[in-house]
Amino acid sequence: MVHTFRAGHDQGPVDGLRLARASQAPARHPPRRARAIDTARSIAVTSGKGGVGKTQLSANLAISLARRGQSVLLLDADLGLASLDLALGVHPGHDLLAVVRGQRRLHEIIVEAAEGVHLVPACPGRYDMADLPNDEREQLHAALRELAAEYDCVIIDTGAGIGANTVGFAALGSEILLVTTAEPTSLRDAYAMAKVLHKRAGVDAIRVIANQVSCEAAGLEVYERLSGIACRFLSIELDYLGCVPWDAAVPRAVTQGRPYVVSAPHSKASRALETVVNKLITHGVSSGVVC
Numbered sequence: 001m002v003h004t005f006r007a008g009h010d011q012g013p014v015d016g017l018r019l020a021r022a023s024q025a026p027a028r029h030p031p032r033r034a035r036a037i038d039t040a041r042s043i044a045v046t047s048g049k050g051g052v053g054k055t056q057l058s059a060n061l062a063i064s065l066a067r068r069g070q071s072v073l074l075l076d077a078d079l080g081l082a083s084l085d086l087a088l089g090v091h092p093g094h095d096l097l098a099v100v101r102g103q104r105r106l107h108e109i110i111v112e113a114a115e116g117v118h119l120v121p122a123c124p125g126r127y128d129m130a131d132l133p134n135d136e137r138e139q140l141h142a143a144l145r146e147l148a149a150e151y152d153c154v155i156i157d158t159g160a161g162i163g164a165n166t167v168g169f170a171a172l173g174s175e176i177l178l179v180t181t182a183e184p185t186s187l188r189d190a191y192a193m194a195k196v197l198h199k200r201a202g203v204d205a206i207r208v209i210a211n212q213v214s215c216e217a218a219g220l221e222v223y224e225r226l227s228g229i230a231c232r233f234l235s236i237e238l239d240y241l242g243c244v245p246w247d248a249a250v251p252r253a254v255t256q257g258r259p260y261v262v263s264a265p266h267s268k269a270s271r272a273l274e275t276v277v278n279k280l281i282t283h284g285v286s287s288g289v290v291c
């Protein structure tokens with residue numbers, strides 16, 4: 001049983017009231033879909049709340065796709081708070097700060113991780129990177145679109161929150177994986193992220209991954225709650241990509257600086273991750289159904 005996100009008490013229905021009022025005003029055109037990377041399969045992993053497991057999912061997804069023969073570029077888009085380098089146990093010589101300062105080109109900062117995954121590393125602890133001006137972010141997006149053409153798949157690990165950096169990098173993915181746990185705050189913030197992506201970036205195809213859940217049924221319940229609210233108040237239907245259970249193998253892998261599909265391939269988390277990847281491969285791009 002997931003105690004969370006009750007109608008009438010949380011952000012969704014409150015926004016729903018505002019939306020109901022807004023719907024009496026003259027209809028406005030929905031925003032045009034922000035331009036995603038379209039030369040490679042581009043998957044943005046995002047959330048509203050931090051600490052839900054985006055970086056772990058991104059790193060393990062990248063390794064799993066690479067093992068299946070895909071050439072994978074992994075972008076650390078948590079610009080001011082790098083973490084993928086630690087998750088993958090690599091030591092970048094330069095990072096995105098050097099690119100933004102014009103000292104390095106994007107391809108010059110790439111670090112190779114396990115299974116040949118290419119990482120574009122972010123910078124640890126840089127406020128100016130966390131709050132990148134629009135024109136610099138646009139330049140970075142343009143460079144990424146160009147680099148993406150060299151890969152089968154690009155995975156974008158965004159920061160948390162609904163700020164311009166996070167939303168901008170999330171919308172760069174042609175597919176968006178929205179990560180949430182069963183916690184009320186995580187669910188509410190996931191809804192907030194779905195709303196901003198839909199209303200600001202014209203995104204209507206979003207897939208949910210429930211992470212750190214107790215069992216498959218709990219994962220499905222998390223999805224149903226989030227999807228119910230999104231359908232009611234945003235008129236978009238979220239897809240369910242699956243869940244990864246809470247598993248002690250994950251924090252152990254984090255401590256070792258190795259993705260769990262490498263350090264604990266038979267763990268519950270790794271097996272669940274493989275199921276998610278199978279679904280990602282079999283089901284292709286989400287359709288973005290309107291409720």
Ligand SMILES: Nc1ncnc2c1ncn2[C@@H]1O[C@H](COP(=O)(O)OP(=O)(O)O)[C@@H](O)[C@H]1O
Binds near residue numbers: 052160211
């Ligand atoms: N499936 C899981 N089971 C147990 N712990 C997890 C799981 N996924 C993530 N974690 C823990 O949550 C922490 C935060 O994960 P992280 O991927 O860094 O979150 P985010 O990128 O969303 O901020 C990790 O350090 C890890 O210990």
Ligand SMILES: [Mg+2]
Binds near residue numbers: 078158159
């Ligand atoms: Mg992260």
